[in-house]
Amino acid sequence: MRTLGRLHLITDTRSGRDTLAVVAAALRAGFDVVQVRPEDHVTDREAYDLTVRILAMCRELDRICLVNDRLHIALAAGADGGHVGADDLPVAAARRILGPHAILGATARNPETARQAVADGASYLGVGPAFATTTKAGLPDAIGPAGVGAVAAAVPVPIVAIGGVTAQNARQLYSAGAHAVAVVGAVSGAADPYTAAKEFLA
Numbered sequence: 001m002r003t004l005g006r007l008h009l010i011t012d013t014r015s016g017r018d019t020l021a022v023v024a025a026a027l028r029a030g031f032d033v034v035q036v037r038p039e040d041h042v043t044d045r046e047a048y049d050l051t052v053r054i055l056a057m058c059r060e061l062d063r064i065c066l067v068n069d070r071l072h073i074a075l076a077a078g079a080d081g082g083h084v085g086a087d088d089l090p091v092a093a094a095r096r097i098l099g100p101h102a103i104l105g106a107t108a109r110n111p112e113t114a115r116q117a118v119a120d121g122a123s124y125l126g127v128g129p130a131f132a133t134t135t136k137a138g139l140p141d142a143i144g145p146a147g148v149g150a151v152a153a154a155v156p157v158p159i160v161a162i163g164g165v166t167a168q169n170a171r172q173l174y175s176a177g178a179h180a181v182a183v184v185g186a187v188s189g190a191a192d193p194y195t196a197a198k199e200f201l202a
């Protein structure tokens with residue numbers, strides 16, 4: 001299994017932005033992982049086409065490409081793995097589908113669910129919301145760096161902190177024990193996504 005990088009871009013297919021241009025900017029700036037996260041209304045065909053194009057961009061720069069929720073698309077496109085949460089396939093089922101070598105992320109918001117997800121086959125955990133976010137509705141309250149750190153201390157796999165992450169607050173999450181941060185709005189919603197992505201590298 002490949003080493004998981006420390007900066008993950010999650011695509012934003014909502015904003016009317018050019019998703020591919022944002023991905024290109026983030027990769028050029030040095031982001032290590034792209035998670036393709038099509039909105040629920042996006043058809044499988046559209047999601048597949050988007051994944052194939054983003055995967056090609058990742059392959060060119062030897063970066064990792066994951067697919068959120070839709071594991072059949074991850075498999076069909078030949079992506080490096082996928083990510084599942086509470087409303088998706090159970091982690092053990094996702095592992096069976098992706099096979100033993102794929103990267104499999106699972107959302108975990110506390111140490112107990114984190115331990116279970118790892119026992120079921122997760123190779124990394126998405127932990128959040130670290131800070132308040134408007135990108136996704138219906139999330140629980142932010143758990144802060146301390147909540148992220150509590151999960152990191154409970155499991156031996158990399159923790160990817162998500163939710164309200166900016167270039168300014170990312171350091172707090174790494175210090176708390178996160179291996180990586182995952183970002184939507186701070187890059188996709190920026191006037192200049194390349195400059196915004198570069199700020200994370202600093």
Ligand SMILES: Cc1ncc(COP(=O)(O)OP(=O)(O)O)c(N)n1
Pocket residue numbers: 035037068069083084085086087088105106107125126127136160162182
């Ligand atoms: C790295 C990372 N962490 C958490 C999530 C959220 O996954 P999930 O809870 O399944 O919610 P959706 O993203 O599917 O709306 C994630 N995608 N990535």
Ligand SMILES: Cc1nc(C(=O)O)sc1CCOP(=O)(O)O
Pocket residue numbers: 107127128129130132133134135136139162163164165182183184185186
């Ligand atoms: C998709 C998602 N999942 C979260 C979770 O906590 O599970 S937070 C989130 C959205 C993150 O977007 P932004 O970087 O713009 O805050």
Ligand SMILES: [Mg+2]
Pocket residue numbers: 068069083084085086087088
């Ligand atoms: Mg999901």
